[in-house]
Amino acid sequence: MNKSATIDDQRIAVSLSEWKEWKELCALGLCTTTTQKALKTFTEHHGRRFIFRYAHRVGLSNTHAMPSTDNMWHLFESHLTVKDNRDGKRYKTWLFDRATGPGTADTVNGGAVLLLRDVVREYLRREYMPARVVSMHSVVNEGLSGLTIEDLLPGTLDTANEVAMRELEKFAESHARSLLAEMSLREKVALLARHIGVPSTEPEVVKLAGCQKSVLSKACQGFVAGACERLKAQYPDDDEEGVRMLIVMTLEALGQQVYEWAGTEPKCTSLLALERKS
Numbered sequence: 001m002n003k004s005a006t007i008d009d010q011r012i013a014v015s016l017s018e019w020k021e022w023k024e025l026c027a028l029g030l031c032t033t034t035t036q037k038a039l040k041t042f043t044e045h046h047g048r049r050f051i052f053r054y055a056h057r058v059g060l061s062n063t064h065a066m067p068s069t070d071n072m073w074h075l076f077e078s079h080l081t082v083k084d085n086r087d088g089k090r091y092k093t094w095l096f097d098r099a100t101g102p103g104t105a106d107t108v109n110g111g112a113v114l115l116l117r118d119v120v121r122e123y124l125r126r127e128y129m130p131a132r133v134v135s136m137h138s139v140v141n142e143g144l145s146g147l148t149i150e151d152l153l154p155g156t157l158d159t160a161n162e163v164a165m166r167e168l169e170k171f172a173e174s175h176a177r178s179l180l181a182e183m184s185l186r187e188k189v190a191l192l193a194r195h196i197g198v199p200s201t202e203p204e205v206v207k208l209a210g211c212q213k214s215v216l217s218k219a220c221q222g223f224v225a226g227a228c229e230r231l232k233a234q235y236p237d238d239d240e241e242g243v244r245m246l247i248v249m250t251l252e253a254l255g256q257q258v259y260e261w262a263g264t265e266p267k268c269t270s271l272l273a274l275e276r277k278s
Contacts, residue, residue, distance in 0.1 A: 012045040014038045014112075016105040023096055028073065040073050046113050047072040050120035053256050056197050058128040067123070076112075079119045168242075172249035179227055179250070180257050186211060190220035192262050192271065195255040204271045224251070 018035040022028055028036055051066055067075065080092040095111050183191075189209040193200050200206075200213045209216050228247050235243050262268035 012042055013105065013109050014042045016108060019096070019105075019108050023092075028077070040069050042109070042112070043073045043076045043116060044069045046116045047076070047120055050117050051124070053252065054120060054124055056195055056255075058124050075119050075123055076116055079115060079122075168246060168249060169253075172246060172253045175231065175246075175250045176253035176257050179254055180261065183223065183258075184219070185209070186216060186219045187223045188258050188261065189271070190216050191223075191255060191258045192268070194220070195259050196272070196274070198271065198274045202271075202274060204274060208267060208271055227251070227254075 015038070018031075018038050021031050021035050022039060025031055028039060031039075048066060080095065095108060095115070180188075186209045189205060190200065193202070193205045198205060200216050205216070206212060211219075227250070231247050231250060232243055235246070262272055
């Protein structure tokens with residue numbers, strides 16, 4: 001697998017003094033070389049991470065959707081200075097208003113990562129969404145989980161509520177790891193094929209799964225349905241919207257984890273090669 005796909009394991013952070021230098025000068029080109037490099041590295045690293053996670057939604061391989069380092073920074077900076085949150089508060093102001101007390105560098109970095117997630121989603125939707133219009137209420141993946149296109153696009157959640165979102169993402173990653181440990185090879189192959197946009201009728205998919213398309217589809221349907229029901233049962237007292245979001249994020253994380261698993265399995269090489277040809 002491409003080394004960039006596993007870059008999530010590395011920690012890329014910017015010091016508070018570097019963030020403040022950019023804030024005070026208002027233009028990255030006026031900052032020191034060290035600050036310019038740190039900020040561009042940060043946005044490139046996390047931007048690429050989210051592109052690897054979301055590019056398949058618009059039918060692209062990861063590399064086809066990758067902006068340049070400078071363009072990724074431009075997308076991020078534009079989002080901060082142009083976009084408003086639901087309360088009419090500039091995101092750039094919001095990002096630094098939170099930088100008080102101990103651990104402020106982590107706070108700013110964490111907020112910037114969440115903003116980059118929205119930047120990538122908007123970028124992919126704006127630049128690569130197919131011209132033919134599909135209903136926002138259309139069910140994704142042949143109704144495997146009942147999720148619609150609208151469910152998987154940026155919603156009305158306020159990015160300023162980053163603490164709750166980060167906790168939700170942690171829960172989703174944890175649930176995904178537990179599910180991955182229980183998946184059969186057939187289920188992993190089915191989810192992998194969907195994650196990289198390869199039809200289940202492809203000979204490589206059928207060969208690796210060791211069964212025909214109909215059996216593979218039923219296995220995948222059963223697994224996803226079971227995972228959704230399990231998550232609902234684990235949070236019986238939580239509000240429906242919160243559980244639905246957890247399910248969406250868990251399935252997203254699971255798709256990425258299956259993709260990373262496949263990168264360590266020689267037997268998956270031929271199947272992953274189909275993604276690069278698309």
